[in-house]
Amino acid sequence: MTERTADTIRWLSGNEAIALGAWEAGVRVASGYPGTPSTEIMEHLSGYEGVYTEWAPNEKVALEVAIGASFAGGRALATMKHVGLNVAADPLFTAAYTGGRGGLVILTADDPDMHSSQNEQDNRNYALAAKLPMLEPSDPAESREFVKIAFALSEELDTPVLLRITTRIAHVKGVVGTGERVESPLQPRIEKHPEKFVMLPAMARRRRLHVEERMQRSRALAETVPYNRVEAGDRKRGFITSSVSYLYVKEAFPEATVLKLGMCWPLPEKKIRDFAASVDELFIVEELDPFLETQIKAMGIPCRGKELIPAIGELNTAIVRKAIDPGRQPVELFESVPLPPRPPNMCPGCPHRGIFFNLSRMKLFVSGDIGCYTLGFLPPLNALDTTVCMGASIPMAHGMVKAIGPEANQQVVSVIGDSTFVHSGITGLINSVYNGSAATLIILDNRITAMTGQQPNPASGTSIKGEPAQSLDLEALCRAVGVKHVRVVNPHEVPECRKIIKEEVERDEMSVIIARAPCVLLPELKLRKPVSYYTNIDNCVGCTSCIRLGCPAISWHPLAEGEAEARGYKKSQKGYSQIDEVLCNDCGQCASLCKFNAITRGEPK
Amino acid sequence: MMSDNKNILFSGVGGQGILLASELTAYALLAAGFDVKKSEVHGMAQRGGSVTAQLRYGAKVYSPLIDPGCADVQMAFEMMEAVRYLPYLHRGSKVIVNTQQILPPSVATGQAEYPRDVLQELTRRGIEVIAVDAFAIAREAGEVRTANVALVGALSVQLPVDEGVFHRIIEEHVPERFRTENMKAFAAGRQAGLR
Ligand code: SF4
Ligand code: SF4
Numbered sequence: 001m002t003e004r005t006a007d008t009i010r011w012l013s014g015n016e017a018i019a020l021g022a023w024e025a026g027v028r029v030a031s032g033y034p035g036t037p038s039t040e041i042m043e044h045l046s047g048y049e050g051v052y053t054e055w056a057p058n059e060k061v062a063l064e065v066a067i068g069a070s071f072a073g074g075r076a077l078a079t080m081k082h083v084g085l086n087v088a089a090d091p092l093f094t095a096a097y098t099g100g101r102g103g104l105v106i107l108t109a110d111d112p113d114m115h116s117s118q119n120e121q122d123n124r125n126y127a128l129a130a131k132l133p134m135l136e137p138s139d140p141a142e143s144r145e146f147v148k149i150a151f152a153l154s155e156e157l158d159t160p161v162l163l164r165i166t167t168r169i170a171h172v173k174g175v176v177g178t179g180e181r182v183e184s185p186l187q188p189r190i191e192k193h194p195e196k197f198v199m200l201p202a203m204a205r206r207r208r209l210h211v212e213e214r215m216q217r218s219r220a221l222a223e224t225v226p227y228n229r230v231e232a233g234d235r236k237r238g239f240i241t242s243s244v245s246y247l248y249v250k251e252a253f254p255e256a257t258v259l260k261l262g263m264c265w266p267l268p269e270k271k272i273r274d275f276a277a278s279v280d281e282l283f284i285v286e287e288l289d290p291f292l293e294t295q296i297k298a299m300g301i302p303c304r305g306k307e308l309i310p311a312i313g314e315l316n317t318a319i320v321r322k323a324i325d326p327g328r329q330p331v332e333l334f335e336s337v338p339l340p341p342r343p344p345n346m347c348p349g350c351p352h353r354g355i356f357f358n359l360s361r362m363k364l365f366v367s368g369d370i371g372c373y374t375l376g377f378l379p380p381l382n383a384l385d386t387t388v389c390m391g392a393s394i395p396m397a398h399g400m401v402k403a404i405g406p407e408a409n410q411q412v413v414s415v416i417g418d419s420t421f422v423h424s425g426i427t428g429l430i431n432s433v434y435n436g437s438a439a440t441l442i443i444l445d446n447r448i449t450a451m452t453g454q455q456p457n458p459a460s461g462t463s464i465k466g467e468p469a470q471s472l473d474l475e476a477l478c479r480a481v482g483v484k485h486v487r488v489v490n491p492h493e494v495p496e497c498r499k500i501i502k503e504e505v506e507r508d509e510m511s512v513i514i515a516r517a518p519c520v521l522l523p524e525l526k527l528r529k530p531v532s533y534y535t536n537i538d539n540c541v542g543c544t545s546c547i548r549l550g551c552p553a554i555s556w557h558p559l560a561e562g563e564a565e566a567r568g569y570k571k572s573q574k575g576y577s578q579i580d581e582v583l584c585n586d587c588g589q590c591a592s593l594c595k596f597n598a599i600t601r602g603e604p605k
Numbered sequence: 606m607m608s609d610n611k612n613i614l615f616s617g618v619g620g621q622g623i624l625l626a627s628e629l630t631a632y633a634l635l636a637a638g639f640d641v642k643k644s645e646v647h648g649m650a651q652r653g654g655s656v657t658a659q660l661r662y663g664a665k666v667y668s669p670l671i672d673p674g675c676a677d678v679q680m681a682f683e684m685m686e687a688v689r690y691l692p693y694l695h696r697g698s699k700v701i702v703n704t705q706q707i708l709p710p711s712v713a714t715g716q717a718e719y720p721r722d723v724l725q726e727l728t729r730r731g732i733e734v735i736a737v738d739a740f741a742i743a744r745e746a747g748e749v750r751t752a753n754v755a756l757v758g759a760l761s762v763q764l765p766v767d768e769g770v771f772h773r774i775i776e777e778h779v780p781e782r783f784r785t786e787n788m789k790a791f792a793a794g795r796q797a798g799l800r
Binding site: 009011115116139167168171172173174175244247248250251316317318332333334335336337339340341342343344345346347372375378379380544547548550552554555556558575582 | 618619631632635640641642643644645646652653654655666667668669670672673674675685686688689691692694695708709710711712713714715716717718719720723726730749
């Protein structure tokens with residue numbers, strides 16, 4: 001093969017390609033809330049000139065910002081993960097009526113198989129329910145193209161356009177072309193269109209007709225657009241497919257004839273009928289719900305889909321091949337070997353660990369939320385009892401106490417991260433205070449949105465570009481909504497925190513503890529000189545106090561027969577603990593738990 | 606018709622530099638003129654959990670995912686993680702394995718034992734194992750954080766890409782202040798991979 005030089009190609013992930021495509025499409029304003037697998041789109045877009053980018057406190061706000069920009073005539077993008085669209089559903093359904101001026105694109109990233117999500121949902125259903133066109137690229141190269149198509153379509157049809165990707169598009173890297181930035185022909189300016197932008201019933205009824213007429217036009221368009229294309233092949237088997245499933249079909253059945261739908265809503269009925277008539281047997285291959293299949297069957301077209309293809313989890317080529325052609329399994333697979341699992345864990349030095357250690361020792365019922373701290377659920381801490389959705393921890397604790405009675409006040413606490421608190425915890429706190437809850441809330445304030453990779457939020461003091469920004473004063477905010485008892489603690493001081501948590505839990509009024517210490521992965525902390533703690537093995541009596549903290553830097557070393565005495569330990573000692581000084585992040589939590597002076601802080605290396 | 610694409614599975618523990626290693630490999634294959642697709646999963650996996658990256662290359666690559674039983678080469682950054690994805694391998698697969706051990710939580714807290722003789726599980730099934738002490742190589746090169754590049758060196762022997770292409774790619778993509786160390790680690794890794 002001929003050697004290529006780096007400047008003739010771009011090697012991008014689907015998310016990077018979407019950022020590139022949006023920039024080339026002349027996007028003016030983009031707002032999002034971080035959420036795997038969508039996060040990197042905004043991170044990359046924020047590096048481009050000529051586009052305003054921001055992290056919003058939640059997805060509803062992000063979409064509302066984008067709608068405003070579109071009303072002003074600017075091309076606008078809102079990005080979120082699948083569950084984020086649930087939060088943004090309210091403005092979404094009405095934006096479907098108003099349309100906009102500048103192109104309005106809403107990116108939703110689904111996570112089949114729940115690699116890092118609390119549920120598996122198929123957001124194609126939102127296109128149907130909100131009556132909006134939806135495009136689905138298959139790989140990074142198409143991701144770039146489809147953003148541009150989506151902006152153009154949005155302006156042509158006067159509608160928001162949904163762009164749906166999945167994990168295997170967002171986080172897949174491939175070869176992508178590039179082009180120039182082309183500004184939208186529209187000029188951003190104030191224009192009043194009350195008949196279009198004010199959805200009072202009389203006007204909304206008129207716009208309702210527009211929605212219908214627009215869907216008619218969209219359907220007609222879907223028949224002719226080049227991204228709904230037939231790839232001719234052997235007519236014995238025909239496949240209708242979209243998104244990443246298309247790639248699995250091409251890989252498994254390269255000889256077959258395929259109708260690839262780049263637009264999965266609305267559907268090109270005539271094209272589908274013609275295609276179905278041209279093949280002997282028709283298969284619908286799609287991940288998650290039988291979305292295309294249900295519609296195609298409703299057209300009266302015989303086909304097979306979910307009776308063969310799983311509706312749960314991700315697909316791959318092997319699953320598709322086996323489902324359609326069970327006789328053609330090429331390889332016999334090795335069985336897996338049982339090994340200890342390797343679950344994710346909070347980082348060494350994570351400030352959350354100290355709080356969860358205390359909560360687990362205190363045997364409290366912990367109403368939890370979404371973020372790194374959800375990992376407090378895992379052994380050895382086992383200190384999280386619920387996780388449902390962003391912001392749910394506070395109202396759920398309130399509801400539990402109301403159901404059980406005031407005696408539960410002393411048994412239930414809720415925990416929430418700073419970012420999640422700003423996302424949708426504040427309203428829950430207002431409700432708890434207003435309705436006389438006395439449950440304690442612990443805000444795990446690590447100054448950042450950590451789980452998705454350290455994005456700043458309104459409490460962090462920086463913007464998406466790392467520039468200084470007004471920082472939300474959480475203490476003042478809690479007081480302002482009516483919390484009388486607000487205390488700030490250092491979560492690394494484990495025994496001291498236990499005392500304070502106990503005092504606040506016993507109180508008969510709502511109280512908030514702000515456990516504040518920065519995430520150890522903050523870039524400014526990673527640059528500092530590492531000082532580590534180390535174990536003085538001679539002093540270790542094998543009590544396992546530090547082991548129970550679950551810090552990845554601390555490990556247990558069992559002693560063999562006779563080894564205890566040889567090392568000068570008591571005969572009964574079963575092992576000793578040791579800190580890996582390379583992994584240790586200098587938090588000191590373990591040292592505060594060791595009663596035998598076996599853990600000390602070392603000098604800077 | 607089966608495609609003649611080749612599949613490389615990278616496996617290891619979050620924080621080991623797997624993404625950079627798979628990225629350098631992809632850049633080299635791209636430079637050599639192949640179509641390449643790579644898939645990885647972000648999010649929770651970065652917190653010390655088990656991590657994989659899947660890379661496929663050939664004349665035209667459709668699926669970003671490697672099918673079970675179809676990994677031609679596995680680059681394992683940790684010993685136990687070399688065996689975890691056994692169902693992805695086949696008789697004749699090559700596994701380049703870093704001999705480092707990183708204890709999972711159940712082992713670190715004394716609840717479970719680190720399995721003994723893990724690599725024999727592979728050789729017993731007709732898989733070729735190439736063991737590399739990447740940590741020692743990296744230390745020798747003068748920077749412990751170059752272990753991942755040492756492993757890319759060992760992997761480079763298996764790929765249809767000239768050594769010089771790798772040199773250029775490493776020069777372009779690793780931080781300047783560690784360039785010498787990375788080049789040394791790559792060269793030593795390549796030697797280790799040749800044995
Ligand atoms: S990323 Fe930060 S918040 Fe998350 S586990 Fe690590 S230290 Fe804790
Ligand atoms: S000080 Fe102790 S608890 Fe903190 S990171 Fe180091 S070993 Fe872990």
